[in-house]
Amino acid sequence: MKKYIMLLSIIAISCSTSQIINYNRTGNVSEINSTKDTITLLSTYSAENENKAFEFAIRNAFENLLFKGIPDSSQNLPLISNENKAMKQSESYLNDLLKQKSYQKFIVESYIDSSNKMKNATLTAAVVKIDVDKLRRNLEENKVIEKFGI
């Protein structure tokens, strides 16, 4: 009896557990709109569930803005020109910003544009409007980047 219960438990666990997807930056970020101070980005990411995919998409949007730039946009150069150097010199700040999600204070608006459930994951497209001006000033104040000048 015990053996049957164990076997059933194992089968039940293996059926219910989906693969855990860890965050890894992608380039699936594009500009929808921009103003003098803000940029609205569309970022797509997949994870085990919609909420997690949405969070990853938002983080992906910020990382692309910070370290890569958004092609064909008003921010096609990254805010931080040297990612490796910045990670070494401002590790604490950037961890707080990206992993601890303090980037949220720079979000003007965000929502899920679409969400598609697939076999082992949910693909979510997130729209996020970011106050780039405020973000840039914060990076300057915390000496992650220098003010404009030589």
Next chain:
Amino acid sequence: MMRLIILLLITVSMSMNIFAQEADKIAQPTIMVIPFSKKHISPRMEYERNEMVRIAITKVKEGFDARGVNTIDFMSRVKQLSVNDALENDQANSLKDEVIGNSGADIYIEVEASKNAGNSGNNVNVILTAYDAFSGESLANKTSSSPTMYTDNFEKLTEKAIEKELDNLLATIQEKFNLIRENGRTVVLTVGVSEDADFDLDAETDDGDFLSDYIETIVEEFAFKNSYHVQGITSNKIIFDLVKIPLKTEKGRNYRVSRFASLISRELKNLGYEVNRTIVGNKIVITIQ
């Protein structure tokens, strides 16, 4: 009481020293936004007759001001100059150079703006080109078009066009600044022999080198990362159209163009020559007498 005064004086002078050192670290450039003007047309005339350009210049300036970048007003500089309204061809070109040269601007940005009106709506195109005021080197250029809309509000369309690329323009200029910090600043150097001299650049030095070769050797020695380029050599002139000088001295002070000129002049004086030098912006002319 006397001890207190002395202590106060020491404290004040120390804080001033620290401030001076801090001031050397931060160099915010000043930017002047000017209208693009074709040859034989003065920038002032272009500014006064072209409403789109006036709007574009204002919007670019506003954008820089919002980013905390120091800007210089173009028209106020023009009015300060005691030059007649440039309708004549020769004055047209010199007015632009005079305005830039006397403005104190480190960077100037030429703005070109035009509107398109069509059946599917109106839009505005802008071209922004940034130059280093001293060397004339191009730092960045961006073109941008506003969305096409059914509107006669060209001011708004211009603003939209500029918004799209202003941050990119500043970011590209900053990249150039980073390169300058890494590779040095460009100066142009001409070393020539005076007309009254009884020798030329083929004269031999004590080591048996030609004077022109010696000059090239000392330029190479003092150039930042030994980086330079010779544009041309004649019997009485050698032109270096690119010599890199460092941004900072070993002690962290700003490395002035005059310092580099002094180094070259000193080496020539050590050979026994009399030397005159003229410096305008980043252009050095050394004349060997």
